Structure formats: C-alpha cells, structure tokens
Amino acid sequence: MKKTNPSTKLDELYSLRETFSVIGITGRSGSGCTDVARILAKDFKDLEITRPKEMSQIIQERKYEIVYNFSISNWITYNTIEYKNVLILLLIQNVSHRAFSQHLKNYFRKSFSQETDEKHVSKLHKELYAVFKYHSPIIKKAKSFRSIDKLKRDKKLKELAIFFWGDFKHFAEQIDAILVKYGTLERIFLLHHTASNFRKSGQPFKSEVVEFKHIYHIAHVINRIIKGVKVSDRNKNAHVVIDSLRNSSEINFFKERYSGFYLVAVKSDDRKSKLLERYNDSQIVEGILKFDETEYKCNDFVKGRFFTPDVQNCIQKADYHIITNSKSSSKTDFITLEQQLMKLQGLVQQPGLITPSTIERCMQFAFNAKLSSGCISRQVGAVITDSEYSVKSIGWNDVPRGAVPCVVRNAKDIVKDNPFGFSSFEKGFGLKESSDGSFIIDPDHAEIDQESKDFNDYLKNSFNEAKLSDTSLGGINCPYCFKTVYNTFKGEKNQVHTRSLHAEENAMLQISKYGGQPLKDGILFTTASPCELCSKKAYQLGIKKIYYIDPYPGISRSHILRQGVKPVSTDSMTADPELHMFYGAIGRGFVKLYEPFLSQKDEIGILTDFELKTPVKEEVKQIKNILEKRMKNDPKLNEFFKDEQTVIDRILTLVEKGNNFSIPVNETEIMQKDEKNVD
Structure with a gap:
C-alpha cells in the first residue's frame, strides 16, 4: 500500500525508502515473530494504537505524537514471505512422490533418537498425496520455475510473485495444517532439517557433503520472490517482511545486498506461557523449548556448520529490538508491540523523524564500545551511568592494560624463540625462567612448570604451518583463544581461564582506576547480560537498573540478582536491581534510522517555500545607521527617515532614476529635483 498523503517536493529524495524496504524478523520460539509480521501486513486503521495526548508538555509524549501523525499518512502494509512456505515451495519443486515419502520417514519425528512411526508417516503421506493430486496444476506451475534462485527475466519473476502470494499461498497453508495435525514437534523437526x-x-535430502556454495540457497530464492514483487507492481513498490530468519549467514546475505534491509529481533520474557496458551499442551511446549534451545545456541556454528540455525548470533545482529511483553497500554511511550512497530516504520521512511530515547542512546554507546574488544570469541560492550543516565564509564571485554589483546597475537608465532604477546606459561617457562631463557624446573614449582612445558608442546603441535598454512588462511591473522585451548588441554570447562576482563567489570574498574565516583543507584547497560561474577559486583555497587540485550545462559538472573532482601535504611522494597530487556534501535540500524537525509530546517524550507523576512522597521534602522556614519548631524537625515514605511520605496525611486544622492526630505522636493533633471 502506498502512502496516502499528497506528493511533495522531496518525494524523490525519500523514494528509495518509500518504494522499497525489507524487514527480516528473528527471535526464539514463542517470542512473537509471527505477530510482528501480521501487524506489519495490516492497514494503520486496523491497529490498536493509543491516540496521542493533545498539547502534551512531556517530551516523550511529543515524540509519540510526531510519529503517530506521520504514520496516519505514511504507514505502509508489508507483503509477508513466510519461511516455511518457501521451504514447501522448494520441496514440491525438487522432490518426487517416492522421494517425498522417504523424506518424511527420515525427518518426520521428534528427534533422531526416536524411531519413525512408519504407519503414522504412511498415513500422513497418503493425505498429503491426495492434496498434491487435487492441486496438480499448482504442483506443475511450481515445477515450471525450475531453478528459482537463478530466475532473472522480469516476466518470470512477476509470475513467481503472483503465484507465491496467490494460489500457492493457500496450498502451502493447507499442507502446513496437515503437518501440524500429524505432529507439531515432528513438523518443526522436519522443517528444521529440510532448511539445513x-x-x-542445495537439496532437501540427507547429505554428508557440505558445499558452502549452497549456504545462501534459500536466501537466493527469497531474493527472487522480492524481485518479483518489485516488477509486478506498476510503481515498483516493494515492502516485504520475512517471517522468520534463524540463520546468521542468511541475515548477512540480506544486509550486504540491501541498504533498505532491517533486522528486527523479537524478544519476550514469557515465551513459555505464550506457548502454553497457544498449544494447551505442556509436553508439546517442553519439546518446542528444548528444540528452541538447540537452535538458539551456536554450538554447530562455531564448528563451521554454518548451515544450522544460530538464533543467538541472529539476535546480536539485529538493527531493532522489540519486546512483546506488554499487550496493551493507554500510555504513549512506544511500549506496546504496535507502538514499537509504528516507531520503526516512521524511522525507516523518514530517518531522524525523532531523536533516540535515553535508553537507545546509552545502549548505542555500549555497542560502539564493544567494537574495541580484542576478544576473538565474542565482543561485548558495557556502559555505566548515574541515576540520570549521565555516562560515568564505558568498558569492553579485553585483556588488562599492558597485556596484548588476543586479536593481534598469532598462534603460529609460538614456535619462534621469543613470540610476541605470549605469557611465560604459554612459552613453556612456567614460574621460573633462567637468564638465557632456557627452561629450568624449580623444585618448589615443579608441577606447574612441567604443565607449562607440556602446554607449550601442545600449542606447537596444534598450531603449526602444516595445519595452518598461509594458503588456507587466505592472508588473515591466526590468533587463538587461550581459554578454549587450555580447557581442551586439561579436558575441562572452566570459565576462569579467560585472559579478558568482562565488559561490565571493566567499566566498573575504570571508575575506580581514575579517581572513583559513586555508582549507587546507577544504571548498567550491556550488549549481552552480566554473568554471575559481574552480577555480584553490580549488586555490591548498588546498581539499580540493568538493561541487557540477550539473557546470560547461567543462573545470574534467578540466583544473584533476585535475593529479595529489603535494604537497610532505604525506602526501597528490595536491594535487587531492576532488569530491563532492551528495545529500540542499535548498531548500524541506529545510524540508519536516526541520521536524517536532510536537516529538518532545510527540509521544511524546501517543502513550504517558507522564508522569513526582516521587518521593515529593522531594515530602515540598519540603513539609517550606515548613513549616520557618513552624514553626521545632518537634520535632513532624521526628517527623511521620519516615515519608516516609505523610506525604502523612496530610496529605490532615487536609485532607479539615477539621481545624484542628496537626500530630499519630502515628496515635493523629489518632484522639484525631477523637474530640474527634465529641463
């Protein structure tokens, strides 16, 4: 749907956003991704959005009013690309009747540890086959597109878009409903492995061979559908929402391809209750949450299995975060789902429509700080403010001052005589080193010294030119994570061996390092969330609010930050800090959404041809001041400027007639001088 307001002089400037944008949605199961897509597909009049208060004196409410008024005329409805529908399209296009039966036997189950119920699957296949047979024209049409990911002709792309949102959409919904009927968890397992x-x-079948050239296969298909939307609309309007993306490689594909792509992370604190409300079956919900935990973690991804879901990485890449905890609100504070999406749409179409919230601004500081991190595993940033959100300190996860960050070390240097940036322990010197640098076992520290030597040998065997050739590295540096390697060497999992300080503790230490400031009742912003150790430190410092992006997997929230003890001699009910899930713009999205194309002052001037004029009285005053400097104490000057409203006209008359500039004091004198000139 196009915007409803009349065209303006600046339409061309904003045409790229008015005619094209792609919103990708990501989030964990039960967070509300589909709800977001459904709202974006509605007309503005159908949204449950509180009207702004008139003549409000509160800045936040004025911002709300600005966005609301803009949205009335500029809200755009989005076309939804459901990821599951894309998978169904690829399945029916690539799989024969017999192969589809085998595909169901392989993957229509709750887990690989569970045997497939072949009778159940056979019954499912029979029902699906009946639908396929009834809708054979749709199957035939789907197969006619052949390699969708390589379609280029506008005619075919247009056909694809019309087909995808036409007959095929109803067909896909019917197929999905049948899969759900035969097993909710089995359906999730099937679609998960089909996508992977x-x-x-590049095929839905089992394969032991991993070909990285297919990593964007589904993304290419979605891209062709988006192209089809653009060519099928007369005015080339294409606004698409993808529900939903759960693989960070695909997200990178769209981020790099489209400047108008925005990734929205949908989060919720009550996912389990929402799932129970939807399915009304605790066993199904527990199964979904268990499977969701697998998709959320990045265990396969860090091993190079980039074809698997990694929702945690996806959330970290989001441009805009949304929380779905609040269903309705009479407040005008961008807290409900509809209000958050209204703000997003307004900023997409009109960057800089309003300025960032205090929370967004502080979290963006933390985001920028994390980019300084020298950690090769994960970058985290943190900011600490006072109770008025005035920034007191920033920090990022990195080694202590004076140590060499992991990112600039090279593991292959360990074979050298004096490798740069490595500790005595890593070099194999243990706690004692001789004057010539050779290894000596000290009887008092024999055990640790021997471990140091063994670890050095382990490093040299693990990181050498044979295993890590310059050719395979492609010219990039080859640092290594001490914690990971040492834990592998010891056969344990111990977080204490990390070389880096955590971002939160680094921010806290920065304050004490340079003189110290009180942090009681302060606010902590972190691009992750505090671990157990950092949570204890924040609790001890009296931090009252913690804003986080992604919850820590440990027990810091439920154990450390939820003591429930009333503090001594304060009015607070508890010493526990308030925990707030962050929502709003961040990262590249923050800049894209809040940096205006044009200053608002210039924009308004261009739109309205508005021009301020200096009052005649002030113009006359300026002219008189200039003349007084040249004609001091001339009585005729004051007489001439007596009638301010006609002074400028009289001067213009003199200039136009080319008279010698002596100042006539009235109209009669002007006429007399004119008559002399005629003679």
Missing part, C-alpha cells in the same frame, strides 16, 4: 539440508547441499 538446502543450505548444506
């Missing part, structure tokens, strides 16, 4: 297989090999 397509990204792994």
Whole structure:
C-alpha cells in the first residue's frame, strides 16, 4: 500500500525508502515473530494504537505524537514471505512422490533418537498425496520455475510473485495444517532439517557433503520472490517482511545486498506461557523449548556448520529490538508491540523523524564500545551511568592494560624463540625462567612448570604451518583463544581461564582506576547480560537498573540478582536491581534510522517555500545607521527617515532614476529635483 498523503517536493529524495524496504524478523520460539509480521501486513486503521495526548508538555509524549501523525499518512502494509512456505515451495519443486515419502520417514519425528512411526508417516503421506493430486496444476506451475534462485527475466519473476502470494499461498497453508495435525514437534523437526539440508547441499535430502556454495540457497530464492514483487507492481513498490530468519549467514546475505534491509529481533520474557496458551499442551511446549534451545545456541556454528540455525548470533545482529511483553497500554511511550512497530516504520521512511530515547542512546554507546574488544570469541560492550543516565564509564571485554589483546597475537608465532604477546606459561617457562631463557624446573614449582612445558608442546603441535598454512588462511591473522585451548588441554570447562576482563567489570574498574565516583543507584547497560561474577559486583555497587540485550545462559538472573532482601535504611522494597530487556534501535540500524537525509530546517524550507523576512522597521534602522556614519548631524537625515514605511520605496525611486544622492526630505522636493533633471 502506498502512502496516502499528497506528493511533495522531496518525494524523490525519500523514494528509495518509500518504494522499497525489507524487514527480516528473528527471535526464539514463542517470542512473537509471527505477530510482528501480521501487524506489519495490516492497514494503520486496523491497529490498536493509543491516540496521542493533545498539547502534551512531556517530551516523550511529543515524540509519540510526531510519529503517530506521520504514520496516519505514511504507514505502509508489508507483503509477508513466510519461511516455511518457501521451504514447501522448494520441496514440491525438487522432490518426487517416492522421494517425498522417504523424506518424511527420515525427518518426520521428534528427534533422531526416536524411531519413525512408519504407519503414522504412511498415513500422513497418503493425505498429503491426495492434496498434491487435487492441486496438480499448482504442483506443475511450481515445477515450471525450475531453478528459482537463478530466475532473472522480469516476466518470470512477476509470475513467481503472483503465484507465491496467490494460489500457492493457500496450498502451502493447507499442507502446513496437515503437518501440524500429524505432529507439531515432528513438523518443526522436519522443517528444521529440510532448511539445513538446502543450505548444506542445495537439496532437501540427507547429505554428508557440505558445499558452502549452497549456504545462501534459500536466501537466493527469497531474493527472487522480492524481485518479483518489485516488477509486478506498476510503481515498483516493494515492502516485504520475512517471517522468520534463524540463520546468521542468511541475515548477512540480506544486509550486504540491501541498504533498505532491517533486522528486527523479537524478544519476550514469557515465551513459555505464550506457548502454553497457544498449544494447551505442556509436553508439546517442553519439546518446542528444548528444540528452541538447540537452535538458539551456536554450538554447530562455531564448528563451521554454518548451515544450522544460530538464533543467538541472529539476535546480536539485529538493527531493532522489540519486546512483546506488554499487550496493551493507554500510555504513549512506544511500549506496546504496535507502538514499537509504528516507531520503526516512521524511522525507516523518514530517518531522524525523532531523536533516540535515553535508553537507545546509552545502549548505542555500549555497542560502539564493544567494537574495541580484542576478544576473538565474542565482543561485548558495557556502559555505566548515574541515576540520570549521565555516562560515568564505558568498558569492553579485553585483556588488562599492558597485556596484548588476543586479536593481534598469532598462534603460529609460538614456535619462534621469543613470540610476541605470549605469557611465560604459554612459552613453556612456567614460574621460573633462567637468564638465557632456557627452561629450568624449580623444585618448589615443579608441577606447574612441567604443565607449562607440556602446554607449550601442545600449542606447537596444534598450531603449526602444516595445519595452518598461509594458503588456507587466505592472508588473515591466526590468533587463538587461550581459554578454549587450555580447557581442551586439561579436558575441562572452566570459565576462569579467560585472559579478558568482562565488559561490565571493566567499566566498573575504570571508575575506580581514575579517581572513583559513586555508582549507587546507577544504571548498567550491556550488549549481552552480566554473568554471575559481574552480577555480584553490580549488586555490591548498588546498581539499580540493568538493561541487557540477550539473557546470560547461567543462573545470574534467578540466583544473584533476585535475593529479595529489603535494604537497610532505604525506602526501597528490595536491594535487587531492576532488569530491563532492551528495545529500540542499535548498531548500524541506529545510524540508519536516526541520521536524517536532510536537516529538518532545510527540509521544511524546501517543502513550504517558507522564508522569513526582516521587518521593515529593522531594515530602515540598519540603513539609517550606515548613513549616520557618513552624514553626521545632518537634520535632513532624521526628517527623511521620519516615515519608516516609505523610506525604502523612496530610496529605490532615487536609485532607479539615477539621481545624484542628496537626500530630499519630502515628496515635493523629489518632484522639484525631477523637474530640474527634465529641463
């Protein structure tokens, strides 16, 4: 749907956003991704959005009013690309009747540890086959597109878009409903592995061979559908929402391809209750949450299995975060789901429509800080403010001052005589080193010294030119994570061996390092969330609010930050800090959404041809001041400027007639001088 307001002089300037944008949605199961897509597909009049208060004196409410008024005329409805529908399209296009039966036997189950119920699957296949047979024209049409990911002709792209949102959409919904009927968890397992297989090999079937050239296979298909929307609309309007993306490689594909792509992370504190409300079956919900935990973690991804879901990485890449905890509100504070999406749309179409909230600004500081991190595993930033959100300190996860960050070390240097940036322990010197640098076992520290030597040998065997050739590295540096390698060497999992300080503790220490400031009742912003150790430190410092992006997997929230003890001699009910899930713009999205194309002052001037004019009285005053400097104490000067309203006209008359500039004091004198000139 196009915007409803009349065209303006600046339409061309904003045409790229008015005619094209793609919103990708990511989030954990039960967070509300589909709800976001449904709202974006509605007309503005159908949204449950509180009207702004008139003549409000509160800045936040004035911002709300600005966005609301803009949205009335400029809200755009989005076309929804459901990821599951894309998978169904690829399945029916690539799989024969017999192969589809085998595909169901392989993956229509709750887990690989569970045997497939072949009778159940056979019954499912029979029902699906009946639908396929009834809708054979749709199957035939789907197969006619052949390699969708390589379609280029406008005619075919247009056909694809019309087909995808036409007959095929109803067909896909029917197929999905049948899959759900035969097993909710089985359906999730089937679609999960179908998607992974397509990204792994370009086919839905099992394959032991991983070909990275297929990692964007599904993304390319979605891209072709988006192109089809653009060519099928007369005015080339294409606004698409993808529900939903759960693989960070695909997200990178769209981020790099489209400047108008925005990734929205949807989060919720009550996912379990929402799922129970939807399914009304605790066993199904527990199964979904268990499977969601697998998709959320990045265990496979860090091993190079980039075809698997990694929702945690996806959330970290988001441009805009949304929380779905609040269903309705009479407040005008961008807290409900509809209000948050209204703000997003307004900023997409009119960057800089309003300025960032205090929370967004502080979290962006933390985001920028994390980019300084020398950690090669994960970058985290943190900011600490006072109770009025005045920044007191920033920090990022990195080694202590004076140590060499991991990112600039090279693991292959360990074979050298004096490798740069490595500790005595890593070099194999243990706690004692001789004057010539040779290894000596000290009887008092024999055990640790021997471990140091063994670890050095382990490093040299693990990181050498044979295993890590310059050719395979492609010219990039080769640092290594001490914690990971040492834990592997010891056969344990101990977080204490990390070389880096955590971002939160680094921010706290920075304050004490340079003189110290009180942090009681302060506010902590972190691009992750505090671990157990950092949570204890924040609790001890009297931090009252913690804003986080992604919850820590440990027990810091439920154990450390939820003591429930009333503090001594204060009015607070508890010493526990308030925990707030961050929502709003961040990262590249922060800059894209809040940096205006044009200053608002210039924009308004261009739109309205508005021009301020200096009052005649002030113009006359300026002219008189200039003349007084040249004609001091001339009585005729004051007489001439007596009638301010006609002074400028009289001067212009003199200039136009080319008279010698002596100042006539009235109209009669002007006429007399004119008559002399005629003679």
